[in-house]
Amino acid sequence: MDEKNIFVIGLDEANVPILESGPGAHRYRFHRLLTIEDLQGGEVSVADLIAKAEGVLDAFEGSIDAIVGYWDFPVSTLVPILSERYGTRSTSLESVVKCEHKYWSRLEQQKVIDEHPRFGRVDLEARDPRPPEGVRYPMWLKPALAYSSELAFSVKDEADFRAAVAEIREGIGRVGKPFEAILERLDLPPEMEGVGGQVCLAEEALSGVQVAVEGYVHHGEVTVYGVLDSIDYPDSPCFLRHQYPSTLPEPVIRRLHDVSRRVMRQIGMDGATFSIEYFYDPATDEINLLEINPRHSQSHAELFAYVDGVSNHHCMLSLALGEDPALPYRSGPYTMAAKWYYRWFADGVVHDTPVEEEIERIEREIPGVRIEVVPEKGQRLSQMAQQDSYSFELAHVFTGGDSEQDLRAKYDRCVAALSLIFDATAPDDATTPDGQEETETGTETETDAVTDTVTDAVTEMETQGG
Template identity: 40%
Template sequence: MLARRNIFVVGLESFNLEMLRAVRHADRYDFLPLLSYEEISAATRFDLEALLNKARGILRDFLGTIDAVVGFWDFPTVLMMPILRKEFGLRGPSLESVLRCEHKFWARLLQAEVVPDEVPTFALVDPFDPGSAESVGLDFPFWLKPIKAHSSILGFRISDMQDLENALAETRDGIHRFSEPMDVIMGYADLPDKIRAIGGAWCIAETIISNGRQCTLEGYVFNGDVDIYGIVDSIRGPNRSSLERYEYPSSLPRKVQARMIASAKAVIEHAGLDDTPFNMEFFYDRARDAISLLEVNVRISKSHSPIFDKVEGVPHNEVMLDVALGKRPDYPARHGRFRYAAKFMPRLYGFHDEWRVRNVPGDSRRKEIERAFPGSEIQLYVSEGMRLGEMNHRDPYSYELAAVFTGAKSRRGLKREFAALWKAVGLTFEKGAP
C-alpha cells in the first residue's frame, strides 16, 4: 500500500480544496492548510517576514513527512513558495527564476531578448519621483502598473497627462500594500545590480497591446522540459479592460496557437524556470497577424480549474500536484462531461461605490439555481446590503459581482446557459448618495 503524501497548500479554502480532491489518486493525498486565504490574499497589509515565520513554524511542528508545498494564489504566495521550498528541501523553481517571470520590469527585459517583436515598448517609473509624469517617455495611451501586484490592482489605462497624474497619486497612496512585501522578498534573492536597485514601489509603463483576441496558455516545466497542455480564451468587456469570461478550449487558429506555444517555450527556457506549472497570456491581432506577450504567471490559474474539469474530467490542479511531487503529468485527461466550458465574471461598470446590493440569493437558493443548470457553480462576491465600495473583487472601472462556471456542448450554449442562470440570480442595486 502506497504511503499517503502530505501536501501543504498556501491559502487553502473550501472551493479549491474541492478542486484538489477531484484529481486522480486524491485518496493518496492529505491536503493541509499553510496560512489562510485572509492572510495571503485578502489582507490589507502583508507582513512578509511574519507570514514566512508563521509558515515555517507550521512546517517545523508537523510530525509527518512534508512532501510538497503548493499554491494557486498570486502575490505574495507565488514568491513565498520558492523561499519555503528551498528551506525545507522541496521540489520547485528557484526564487530568482520566478522573479524573472513575475517582476514585470525584469520580465520585460528578458522577454525582449528572445521574442522582441512580441513585447511592447516599456519604461521604468518611480511614482515618488516628482518628475515622473514628465519623464515616462511613452506616447498616450499606455498602461501603468506596479512591478508586482495582483488582480489588476493599481493598474491604470493612461489616456492623457491628467490620467497619469491621478494614477500616480493613487499609486503613491496604495502601493505600500505590495511594495513592503516585495522589498522583503527581493532581499532573499541573488539579483543583478540593475534589478536590485529597483524598489518594490516602482512601476512599469508599457504601450497598450490589447488589440485583438486574448488567451492564456497553461503549461508546466518538468526536469527542464516545457509542455503546454491547454489554451483558454479571455474575453473582455465593453471597456476592453475588464475580463468578462474565460472559455476553453480556445477558438484561435491552430497555426496561431503553435506560434504562441513556441514563444512560450523560448521565454520559459530563457528565464531558467523549472519544476513548476505556469500560465502565459498573449494577444493575437488578426489584422497584423501578430502575437503579443502580456505576462507570465508562475502558477496554475485557479480560475481555469473548474473549466478544465468540465472538459477534461480532471481539474488541472493535478498538474500542480504532479510536478511538485516529482511526477511527470499525464494531462489533459480528455474524458470530461462537456465539450466547452467557461467562467463568467458578471460586472457592474462605472463608479458606484455608494450603491448597495439587494436581492442576493442565500445558500439554499443558490444551490437551487445550480441544480436547475446542471454542471454550473456560482460564487457570489456580494452579500445583502453590501456597499459596492467595500468589495475586494473590483478594478478601477468595474465591480466583479460573481464567478459563474458553466459547461455546454457548444459555444453558443455557454452564453445561453449563463444568461438564463444570471437572470435567475436576480441581483438588484439600490442607488446611494454620490
C-alpha cells in the first residue's frame, strides 16, 4: 500500500507519539508544516504564513495527500486555504470562520437554536463604551477571536466592564488584524458587512456544568462521537480537568447531540471535525452553547485512546484522506480518563523542572499516566504564551483509570512526584524580590487541596443530577 504524506500544521512533539500510534499509522508519513512559534509568536501575518507553508509544500518532491491541523486560528483557517491550493480534502474556509468569529457564530446559532446566552457587540471605538442593550451583568467580554481564553474577562459590574474594555482595546489587534485578512477572502452576508475582525463580544454569564461535545461531518452527515465533562477550579473560570466519558444523564446527552447536529448543519461544515463547548444547568435543566471550535481537541486525544482505544486524531486523518472516520467504542484499557491542568494562580520564576528521564520514570511507576511540563527552567510564568487571564499552567497530566477516585489518586501522585520549584512573586513584579520564600509545589497540603477541589466539584454535579 502506498505511503501517505500528511502535513500537520503546527505539529508539536506531544502529539507525535499519539499520531504515530493510531490505526493505519504504519502507512502514514507525518511532516511538520510551520512551527508553533511561527503560528503563535508575536504579531501574526497570514500572508507570510501562507507563503512560508507554500514554500515547503512546493519544494516537496512526493505526493501531498493531506493537510491537517488541530489548533485554533490561524491553523484552522490555513487548513482550508492550503487544501484548496493543493487539492486536498477540507471543509470550506467560510464554515471555519463561521465558527471562529464568535459574533458571526452567534448570528448563525440563533437561526436554528435557542440554547445560547444573550449577546451583543461592544463598540470599542466609542468614547464611553457601554454593554449591549439587553445583556445583563454578570457577563463575559471577549474578542471575536483570540487564542484560548486570552483577553476573555468575567465582568460583574461597570468597573469590571471598563477595566476589561481597556485591556481588550490594547491587545485585540494581535489576532484581530490578521483575522481581517481572512475575512477579506470571503463574500460576507449583510449582517457581517463592516463588522471586521477586531470586534468585542459581550455575553451573559452561564452557570452549571461545563461539557464538550466532539464530532465530525462526513458527506453532510453530522456524527457526535464523544461527550466530556469540564470541571473548573472552585470560584474560578479555569479548567481543573476534562473527563471522558461525561457523567451527565443520558437524556441530557441526547439533547446535546441534537443541538450540535442542528448547529453544524447550519454552519455548513463538511469533511472535518468539531468540538462544541456547552453549559448544562441541572437546577433549571437548561443547555447553553458556549462556543464552536472548527477542529477536534488535541487535549482530548489521549482520553479517547484510554477509553475507546483510538485517539480522536483518527477522525481528522480519515476525513482528510477520504476514509471512514468512525471511532471504536469503549475498546480502550480504561473505563474513564482525564486531562488535568495543574495551575498556579500567581506569578513566579521556575527554578527547577524535571528532566525527561524523571518524567519517564514517573510514567513507568504510575500506569495510565502521561505528563507534559509547560514552563521551562528559569522561565517567568507570566511570560509563557497561550495562558488565560487568571492563571498559569504548570503541567498537563493525563490519567486513565477505572473510577474517579483512581483518576484523582494518580493525579495527586504525579503532582507530588514532579516537585516543581519556583519563587512566587506578584504578577506585575519585574524581578524576584531578594529573600522571597521559595515554593515547592506538590506538597501534601497542595495535593490535598487539589483533591478537595475535585471532590467538591464532582459532589456538586452528582447532587444536582450530573
